[in-house]
Amino acid sequence: MFASILFFIFSFLILASALLVITSKNPVNSVIFLIFSFFNAAGIFLIAGAEFLALIMLIVYVGAVAVLFLFVVMMLDLNFEELNKKTNFVKTGIITTGILITEMIVLFVYYPEEQSFIINKNNELNSLTNTEMIGSKIYTEHFYHFQIAGLILLVAMIGAIVLTLRHRDNVRRQDISSQVSRDQEKNVELKDITFEESE
Amino acid sequence: MEYILSILFIFLQSFLVIFAVLMMAYLGIYGERKLWAAVQLRRGPNIVGPFGLLQPVADFLKLLLKEPIIPDKANKIIFIMAPLVTCFVALSAWAVVPFAENWVVADINVGILYIFAISSLGVYGIILGGWASNSKYPFMGAMRSAAQMVSYEVSIGFVIITVLLCVGSLNLTDIVLAQKKIWFFIPLFPMFIIFFVSALAETNRPPFDLPEAEAELVAGYQVEYSSSFFLLYFLGELAATFLMCAMITILFLGGWLPPFDIYPLNVIPGVVWFMLKVAFIFFMFGMVKALVPRYRYDQLMRLGWKVFLPISLFWVVLTASVLFIFDLAP
Numbered sequence: 001m002f003a004s005i006l007f008f009i010f011s012f013l014i015l016a017s018a019l020l021v022i023t024s025k026n027p028v029n030s031v032i033f034l035i036f037s038f039f040n041a042a043g044i045f046l047i048a049g050a051e052f053l054a055l056i057m058l059i060v061y062v063g064a065v066a067v068l069f070l071f072v073v074m075m076l077d078l079n080f081e082e083l084n085k086k087t088n089f090v091k092t093g094i095i096t097t098g099i100l101i102t103e104m105i106v107l108f109v110y111y112p113e114e115q116s117f118i119i120n121k122n123n124e125l126n127s128l129t130n131t132e133m134i135g136s137k138i139y140t141e142h143f144y145h146f147q148i149a150g151l152i153l154l155v156a157m158i159g160a161i162v163l164t165l166r167h168r169d170n171v172r173r174q175d176i177s178s179q180v181s182r183d184q185e186k187n188v189e190l191k192d193i194t195f196e197e198s199e
Numbered sequence: 200m201e202y203i204l205s206i207l208f209i210f211l212q213s214f215l216v217i218f219a220v221l222m223m224a225y226l227g228i229y230g231e232r233k234l235w236a237a238v239q240l241r242r243g244p245n246i247v248g249p250f251g252l253l254q255p256v257a258d259f260l261k262l263l264l265k266e267p268i269i270p271d272k273a274n275k276i277i278f279i280m281a282p283l284v285t286c287f288v289a290l291s292a293w294a295v296v297p298f299a300e301n302w303v304v305a306d307i308n309v310g311i312l313y314i315f316a317i318s319s320l321g322v323y324g325i326i327l328g329g330w331a332s333n334s335k336y337p338f339m340g341a342m343r344s345a346a347q348m349v350s351y352e353v354s355i356g357f358v359i360i361t362v363l364l365c366v367g368s369l370n371l372t373d374i375v376l377a378q379k380k381i382w383f384f385i386p387l388f389p390m391f392i393i394f395f396v397s398a399l400a401e402t403n404r405p406p407f408d409l410p411e412a413e414a415e416l417v418a419g420y421q422v423e424y425s426s427s428f429f430l431l432y433f434l435g436e437l438a439a440t441f442l443m444c445a446m447i448t449i450l451f452l453g454g455w456l457p458p459f460d461i462y463p464l465n466v467i468p469g470v471v472w473f474m475l476k477v478a479f480i481f482f483m484f485g486m487v488k489a490l491v492p493r494y495r496y497d498q499l500m501r502l503g504w505k506v507f508l509p510i511s512l513f514w515v516v517l518t519a520s521v522l523f524i525f526d527l528a529p
Contacts, residue, residue, distance in 0.1 A: 028330065032277070035323075055312040063319030064349060067326070071345050074330050074338075129308055131369055176501060 010043040027073045035066045052130045212304045216293050224437040231485045238489040265426035277331035282428045285324025285435035292317040297372050299455040299469030310371035322348040329420035340419025344410035350503035351400040357511035358394045361518050362450045367529030375454030384451035391451045398443035405488040444480040452476045
């Protein structure tokens, strides 16, 4: 009872803030609403009893990804008059949403046994905590998939580095080890100076 | 009825914890000022009240009674929201901290993840405040702070994983009880050092207080904040600092456990040991501020990404291997 009320509150807030993400004019506000909807998604995970997923959601999406989003969006040089012009993404949006909804309907109609998110109570894994269950699923049963996912991420990471790394000549670089290894004997020279007597 | 009573009980506990944290902040700021004064051969606060003990109260009242100034071009909602976020986040993380055995508001089984998640949200207060002020120096401070806190979270995460490998549970009470034989700072000493330094960077404490570096950025993201908004930032930062002290205590110094489980030591209640350890770590934080000059920003990023990250990653692998080979894994 209490959980279902919470579920409706959280899902309403997710939808409302998701709507505000795409309608607000200021991109910083958009990102803030995006963060808010991540929060509520974490809340729904908590209601479903998946506390590990909820907190990982907070750590990864809110704590890292959205911070970098906000970081980038704040640095944008914004032209608000440009932003207020009407955009032409309506067709693309309708097509994408249509495909997504069709996919979901197909999934739920043809594979009804897959739609149940409630774990079978007789499952022997239920004696473990959430975290242990996820660990044994990912790292034991689906070990190869996990490795492949890791490789894909590695490729993506290297790709991002290759795309952004440019070696320019004529740039003065800092050599940390030479900076740290400076000492008095090498860098300070004491000279005897004789002062000429002024008249 | 019983349901309402239990909710009231939780409220009462939360108020007690918040009161305890605020008392810690009060004594902490007084002790820190006295400590810095002693290091610099000054007297420190000594006018208001006996030994200057009421100085933080006087500062608090002064800040409360000042006029809050909101810049004209600032984004007002976010400007006011930002210090609230900092303070809220820093205080709410205390819900899962065990002060002694069973002395905890919410004994959830992913406690350490909860603290990690909540403390990673602390950056929002700073970055939003810096942006909403609509001014150059706060914005620079906010940018620095965002990059810095995200960088050091990575190594903090790996250190936490190392400890978790030795415990086999994410529950904070279990982490403390796993240290009955030996406190983790002995076998995991390099991780203890890395966590200590990363905690300094994560809470924007000196020598990593670049987001508010007075010499370059006036006061960083706090430039435009005055009166009670500034007070909220101040309290939030102190609460976050004490949270980091509590985390070091729980992860490495055996939480509420006495150093030796022998007669005169183990009759002292656990909460006293916990507070003593937190105070000791806070004293170390204060000494670092008193003794170490501020880092340069590129050195800070280098330390995080090129030194701490590889070392902590290596230690995760090493710890896992040792636990596996000698069959010590819990």
